[in-house]
Amino acid sequence: MGLLYLFTIQLFSQEPPQHHGVDNHHISLKAKDSVCLKDCIMQAHWEAHTRTFAMGTINEGVLKDDYALASGAGIGVLTKPIYGFQVGVSGFFIYNLSSSELHKPDSLTGQGNRYEVGLFDIDNHTNKNDLDRLEELYLKYNLSKSSLMIGKFNINTPFLNPQDGRMRPTIEEGVWLSIKESKKIGFNGGWIWSVSPRSTVKWFSIANSMGVYPMGVNTDGTKANYNEHIVGSSGMAIGNVYINPTNNIKINIWNSFLENVMNTAMIEVNMEQPKEKWKLYEGLMYIHQDAINNGGNINQQKTYMNRGGQSNVISAQLGIKNKKINTSLNYTHILGDGRYLMPREWGKESFYTFLPRERNEGLGNIHAFMIKTSLNALDGKFKTGLGYGYYQLPDVKEYRLNKYGLPSYHQINFDASYSFRKFLKGLELKVLVAYKIKEGETYNNLKYVYNKVNMINFNFILDFKI
Numbered sequence: 305m306g307l308l309y310l311f312t313i314q315l316f317s318q319e320p321p322q323h324h325g326v327d328n329h330h331i332s333l334k335a336k337d338s339v340c341l342k343d344c345i346m347q348a349h350w351e352a353h354t355r356t357f358a359m360g361t362i363n364e365g366v367l368k369d370d371y372a373l374a375s376g377a378g379i380g381v382l383t384k385p386i387y388g389f390q391v392g393v394s395g396f397f398i399y400n401l402s403s404s405e406l407h408k409p410d411s412l413t414g415q416g417n418r419y420e421v422g423l424f425d426i427d428n429h430t431n432k433n434d435l436d437r438l439e440e441l442y443l444k445y446n447l448s449k450s451s452l453m454i455g456k457f458n459i460n461t462p463f464l465n466p467q468d469g470r471m472r473p474t475i476e477e478g479v480w481l482s483i484k485e486s487k488k489i490g491f492n493g494g495w496i497w498s499v500s501p502r503s504t505v506k507w508f509s510i511a512n513s514m515g516v517y518p519m520g521v522n523t524d525g526t527k528a529n530y531n532e533h534i535v536g537s538s539g540m541a542i543g544n545v546y547i548n549p550t551n552n553i554k555i556n557i558w559n560s561f562l563e564n565v566m567n568t569a570m571i572e573v574n575m576e577q578p579k580e581k582w583k584l585y586e587g588l589m590y591i592h593q594d595a596i597n598n599g600g601n602i603n604q605q606k607t608y609m610n611r612g613g614q615s616n617v618i619s620a621q622l623g624i625k626n627k628k629i630n631t632s633l634n635y636t637h638i639l640g641d642g643r644y645l646m647p648r649e650w651g652k653e654s655f656y657t658f659l660p661r662e663r664n665e666g667l668g669n670i671h672a673f674m675i676k677t678s679l680n681a682l683d684g685k686f687k688t689g690l691g692y693g694y695y696q697l698p699d700v701k702e703y704r705l706n707k708y709g710l711p712s713y714h715q716i717n718f719d720a721s722y723s724f725r726k727f728l729k730g731l732e733l734k735v736l737v738a739y740k741i742k743e744g745e746t747y748n749n750l751k752y753v754y755n756k757v758n759m760i761n762f763n764f765i766l767d768f769k770i
Contacts, residue, residue: 348383351394356766357471359420364758367750368410372403372420374471376435385446392457394440398471400424400432410754416518418755419661422470422503426517437505439475449484456500456507461492461542462570463560465651467502468660469736469765474651475500477507478539493543501649510562511537514600514608514647520666520707523610523643528707533606536564536597552576565600566609566645568593570654585632587621587656593645608645615642615668621656631677632656640669640698643707659693659717661738661761666707671696688720697744700752711744713757730770736763 360371380394406417407429417429425431442455456477458466466473478496499513500506508516515531522528540562547555558570570591577584592614599609616639623632634656638644643666644653652658653665657672664670678689693715698705716739724731742757 344383344386345381348381351380352770353378353380353396354768355471357423357469358762358764359423360762361419361755362760362762363410363755364753367412367754368408368417370404370406370417370420372406372423373401374423375399375401376471378439380440388446390444390446392440392442392444392455395436395438396472397436398424399435403432413751413754415751415754419761424471424503425505426503427506435505437472437475437500439472439500451482452479453481453494454479461544461560461651462558462654463542463568463646463650464496464499464540465654467651469734469763470502472502474502474649487548489545489547491543491545493541495539495541497539499650508649510539511535511600513649515649517648518708521703521709522605523704525701525703526605529606530600530608533603534565534600534608537600538563552578562596564597566593566595566613568646572654582624582626585621585623585625587619589617589619589654589656591615591617591619591644593642608647613642615639615644617644617655619655619657628680629677630680632675634672634674634676636664636670636672638664638668638670640705643668643705645707657693657695659691659715659738660719660736661717662695662710662713662715662740664695664697667697667710668705669698685723685725686720687722689718691715691717693717694743699745700747709752710756711742711746711752713743714741715739716741730768732767732769734763734765734767736765737761738763 354377356375358373362369376396376398378394378396380392382392383390403420406421409416421429425435440456440458442453442457444451444453456475457480458473458475459480460466464474464476476496477498478494480494481491483491496510498507498509501513501516504516511534512532514534519528519530540560542560543558545557552575554574556572560568568591570589572587572589574587575585595609595611595613598611599607599613601607604610617636619636621632621634623630625631636655636657646653646665648663648665653663655664655672657674659674664672672693672695674691674693676689676691678687680687695713695715697710697712700706700709700711717736719736721732721734738761740757740759742753746752
């Protein structure tokens with residue numbers, strides 16, 4: 305695969321057209337034209353990507369610290385449309401260049417590594433070389449501005465999405481329809497039957513992908529045990545209708561139906577109000593969840609969502625921005641009637657208060673406050689941001705509303721990126737530092753501290769794309 309990658313760089317280093325742009329990829333076929341395989345391949349849109357990722361975590365006191373250095377590369381190709389049809393294929397491989405003993409748990413808490421192992425394979429912490437994955441393999445049909453895909457592809461929804469940065473994103477397999485004929489209203493949706501989560505190299509059915517990551521505890525405090533125990537669920541249906549009644553208002557209505565487990569409905573309204581050089585913007589989101597039947601298993605010790613369970617979430621945003629500066633105030637409240645649940649294997653939550661390196665999935669009765677400012681400078685080459693969040697959570701022993709034993713905390717994130725131009729065009733350097741400070745009670749039990757609070761996580765990423 306490495307030789308194929310180098311060969312591709314030499315052959316296809318010209319400026320690529322816009323990815324997945326139907327008009328830019330169209331091959332005009334007349335009656336006298338003939339189509340050959342060589343033309344389909346040589347006129348396709350090719351991409352190559354290398355990524356090097358260094359990560360380190362410093363924990364409180366004598367708790368175990370870890371580090372890792374990963375590097376990898378991949379290639380992808382999307383053929384030009386012929387009678388509206390395209391084929392997309394991509395793959396990626398990763399090497400563990402150096403790392404601490406990620407497979408060994410912390411000696412004081414018995415807890416495993418949480419962050420650095422995500423650069424590799426969480427199924428096999430000792431695997432340092434055999435880290436390759438076929439990612440995309442799909443057939444796409446384009447009709448005007450709409451499209452239909454079937455196979456392995458990447459989508460970005462509130463429930464299934466690539467997630468925040470590691471080496472490779474989450475990929476899905478299924479069928480996906482996008483209808484975009486009107487600027488005022490459109491539809492996205494489909495049926496997903498398997499997933500290859502971020503930090504894995506395997507493909508899992510929707511049901512068996514749940515619990516590949518740590519599962520936390522049941523509502524009674526016993527260890528959760530739903531991995532490979534979800535029954536009667538062959539896939540997940542997702543639907544999205546978006547409405548843009550004016551240029552300044554956008555409404556998104558989402559629904560995900562996870563067969564025999566749960567249903568999640570979401571509505572989001574975003575507004576933007578121009579005011580001279582500055583723009584005021586607001587966002588409001590409401591999410592409601594209900595368990596379906598037994599929530600995944602008649603045995604409630606092996607189910608995902610308890611029978612009769614539900615949750616409700618409100619998230620709001622108020623911001624102001626211009627071409628260089630963007631500042632927002634954000635708030636999220638998960639009501640106390642149940643945990644908000646969405647398998648972490650499938651992506652990050654869509655709340656406005658999300659900051660990379662922590663999530664509020666698996667929690668109920670929380671109040672989250674976050675302020676973030678970002679700066680865009682040097683004609684877009686340099687971007688930086690600073691975020692602060694306070695997350696008031698239920699007690700770590702209130703298991704009904706705290707799935708992962710996470711205490712209340714403060715979080716400060718600093719991020720920066722620089723995109724090179726001219727000779728180094730395509731090269732981008734990124735930095736992320738996340739600092740988390742304990743606020744809630746941990747009962748002198750370090751398992752509620754290790755890799756959760758009183759820690760700092762460093763990330764240095766070098767991306768090169770052509």
